[in-house]
Amino acid sequence: MDSAQVDAYLRRLGAEHPPRPTAEALGALHLRHLRTVPFENLSVHLGEEIVLAETPLHDKVVGRGRGGFCYELNGLFGALLSALGYGVTTLAARVYGDGGRLGIPYDHMALLVRTEDGDDWLADVGFGAHSHGPLAVGERSEQEDGGGTFRIVESGPDAAGVRGGDGAARAAGPARAADLDVLRDGKQVYRVEARPRALDDFVSGAWWHSTSPRSHFLQSTVCSRVTEDGGRITLSGRRLTSTTAGGGREERELETDREVLAAYREYFGIRLDRVPVRREADTGPQAGSHP
Numbered sequence: 001m002d003s004a005q006v007d008a009y010l011r012r013l014g015a016e017h018p019p020r021p022t023a024e025a026l027g028a029l030h031l032r033h034l035r036t037v038p039f040e041n042l043s044v045h046l047g048e049e050i051v052l053a054e055t056p057l058h059d060k061v062v063g064r065g066r067g068g069f070c071y072e073l074n075g076l077f078g079a080l081l082s083a084l085g086y087g088v089t090t091l092a093a094r095v096y097g098d099g100g101r102l103g104i105p106y107d108h109m110a111l112l113v114r115t116e117d118g119d120d121w122l123a124d125v126g127f128g129a130h131s132h133g134p135l136a137v138g139e140r141s142e143q144e145d146g147g148g149t150f151r152i153v154e155s156g157p158d159a160a161g162v163r164g165g166d167g168a169a170r171a172a173g174p175a176r177a178a179d180l181d182v183l184r185d186g187k188q189v190y191r192v193e194a195r196p197r198a199l200d201d202f203v204s205g206a207w208w209h210s211t212s213p214r215s216h217f218l219q220s221t222v223c224s225r226v227t228e229d230g231g232r233i234t235l236s237g238r239r240l241t242s243t244t245a246g247g248g249r250e251e252r253e254l255e256t257d258r259e260v261l262a263a264y265r266e267y268f269g270i271r272l273d274r275v276p277v278r279r280e281a282d283t284g285p286q287a288g289s290h291p
Contacts, residue, residue: 001083005058009080012036012062021085023115026123027133031146031226033077033125034132038067038268040223044210045276052199052206054079065269067225069209069217070126071202074109077125087114089196092205096188102158106205108190109197112137122152122182122192128224129232130184137180146230146245148184155179155191164193221276223268233267235260237278240267 001009010017013032018025043050043066050072051057057076060066067073078088093108111123113134121134132146143150155178157163164179180192209215224234230245238254240263254260257275264270 001054001058001079005062006080006083008062009058009076012065018084021081021116023117023119023121023134025084026081026086026113026115026121029077029081030123030125030134031132033073034226035228036225036269037061037073037125038223038225038270039069039073039126039128040067040221040268040270041069041217042066042221042223042270042272042276043068044217045221045279046272046274047279050206050210052203054199065271067223067268067270068126069206070109070124071199071206073126074111074124075199075202077123078111081111081113081123085116088112089114090199090201091192092195092197092201093182093190093192095190100188102191104205104208106197106202108205109202110190110192112196122180127190128222130189132226132230135182146226149186151183151186153181153183155181158191164191218279220278223264223270225268235263235267 007017013029013036015029015032018029050068052071052075054076057068057072061068061072061076068076075090078090082088089112091110091112092106093110094102094105095107097103109126113121113123115121120137122137123134124130130147131150135143135145135150135152137152140153141151143152155164179194182189182192209217212218220237222234222236224232227233227242231243231248234241238260240252240254242250254263260275261272264272
């Protein structure tokens with residue numbers, strides 16, 4: 001990412017160029033990202049190709065003012081952080097579902113970010129309702145955050161009886177010795193694998209989430225972001241939901257296409273010429289890496 005692209009990205013976030021890659025600056029960028037770039041799956045339902053490469057992602061999120069899902073948002077945010085001097089490692093994660101079952105390989109993407117003082121943080125701007133700031137990877141006690149109470153613990157064996165971690169991870173220190181479970185308010189959210197990954201590794205996960213009948217992304221359109229007061233605004237299908245940091249909730253159904261398109265513009269800064277129509281499984285776009 002060159003300097004012009006970095007500057008445009010920071011303008012999109014409404015953020016200043018941090019003088020140094022500190023933990024404080026990382027936290028500020030993380031929160032600005034959640035407030036300005038929505039988590040959304042509209043490309044799946046608009047028939048748009050999802051391309052996991054830096055230039056097309058920058059064109060979509062920065063140039064066109066759109067959002068995306070985890071591979072897109074964390075992939076691009078990781079490129080920005082690298083350009084700003086942070087050490088960034090892309091990690092794969094598997095999301096916990098019903099009954100504590102783990103999702104598919106490459107189910108989710110998260111970022112391990114190292115600041116100038118050598119501290120490691122788990123950053124994630126692509127999960128929807130999650131932590132508002134990065135989480136300290138080496139901390140095993142509860143971490144209070146605007147999105148809830150979080151805790152990172154070493155994972156136990158998976159369904160095959162295997163405990164994650166490899167030689168390269170163990171050599172990096174105790175905080176990287178095993179896969180890690182992220183808990184929110186006492187509930188398992190996802191399991192982060194210790195092994196570093198590349199953006200291209202997530203093409204299969206993006207394809208699955210765009211086409212599989214088991215993917216929750218095919219159940220409805222969704223567009224969501226954190227509000228300035230710490231709440232959340234979400235448009236799922238035609239239902240607009242607003243929640244406050246204190247737990248207040250307001251819902252309403254949008255009756256017309258004009259109302260839906262206006263809501264995308266007003267609450268998310270997204271300008272569309274038509275309302276996304278829910279796609280059926282196996283008819284979505286093919287996700288791929290850029291040539």
